[in-house]
Amino acid sequence: MHPAFAAAACCIVTASPPPLAQSWSDTGLIAADDDWSRVPALIGLRGDGMVAEPSVDPRTVLADGSATPVDVTANRTDPGAVGLAAGVAEFELANPTVAITGSATAAAPQLVIALDTRARSGIAVRFVLRDVDGSAADAVEPVALQYRVGESGEFANAPGGYVADATSGPGQAGRVTEVRTVLPAAVDDQPLVHLRVITTNADGRDEWIGVDDIEVSAGAVAAPGDECGEGDPPRAPPLPPRAPPLPPPSPPGAPAPRHPELTGLGLAPAAFTPAKRGPAIVSGGRSGASLRFRLSRAARVRFRVWGWGGGQVKALGRIWPSAVRGRFQVRGRRGLNRMRFTGRLRGRPLPAGAYILEAVAFDRAGRMSAPSAVRFRIARTRG
DSSP, X not given: OOHHHHHHIIIIISOBOSOEEXXXXXXXXXXXXXXXXXXXXXXXXXXXXXXXXXXXXXXXXXXXXXXXXXXXXXXXXXXXXXXXXXXXXXXXXXXXXXXXXXXXXSSSOEEEEEEOOTTEEEEEEEEEEXXXXXXXXXXXXXXXXXXXXXXXXXXXXXXXXXXXXXXXXXXXXXXXXXXXXXXXXXXXXXXXXXXXXXXXXXXXXXXXXXXXXXXXXXXXXXXXXXXXXXXXXXXXXXXXXXXXXXOOOOOTTOOOOSSOOEEEEEEESSEEOOOSSSOSEESSSSSSEEEEEEESSOEEEEEEEEEOOSSOOEETTEEOXXXXXXXXXXXXXXXXXXXXEOSEETTEEOOXXXXXXXXXXXXXXXXXXXXXXXXXXXXXXXX
């Protein structure tokens, strides 16, 4: 079997469950052109013919690209090399990466990730875009994150997944743009979900954009009977069940991981009324909900609250998350951390509705954990 077809069979048909991480530091994963057989759940496609002219917004390119050529140029060291074919390439730099760039042929190059989200919810995605092209090339390089459920059909744009230009300019490289999002509830508990990071042929000489430090995380799926009750806003996402059981602490003397690990994120109850006063986090009391998580080492934990509903963006018959409603952070200790989230942000209680709480841990060196997320609901105040 040709390596390209073997790669397609491995990475498109066989999906991996979260958590999933790919940093490209193992340069042996891609050893030959167009061969993705050693890379779990990922594949590169060239996107031939998906757009007819330069400078098309990748958010408008929703068609299935799986029939376009499987693509990766392996073992390259110079993104500015003359004659390097556009599309998808692996660059064995000081910080290795896989990168995408468009051309008249490679009209919409893309990286596709296949996920099995059964028994998973709150699918959180993080990656960074790196401008690795320090040549004289100069183009606006927009990038979009998209998703679909199943192995066929059109993609949809992920909320917060668009970068208008990931480049630094001619003769410059090094710009890093982080993308983070929590995917809509439509992707929860599915046997196959495709994510793709896609760009399009630019007007001018395209630049190479690395797609690096890919992380996908998730929580436990909601159990039957936890759906919204009467009087709740329509099309709100399902609530999770009780917080998942916490993993046991690391054994004494175990080496610390390179990155901090945040696990066991949970809110109980999943639906609550906000406190009448106070900050977002308090150490005790009965107001709000119990917040708990476990850290592999002491770290700062940054939280973001995403809002749902309330007449926000509507697509495909559903209401997608709005912009971030607010942020807060705490200092966490190694092991189990317990506190209370009051349901208040910026000095005000959150309005009734459904939300997502996302958490990321940062250690003193700036290394961060994979994101973790949980859904919750602010109940209407009675009386």
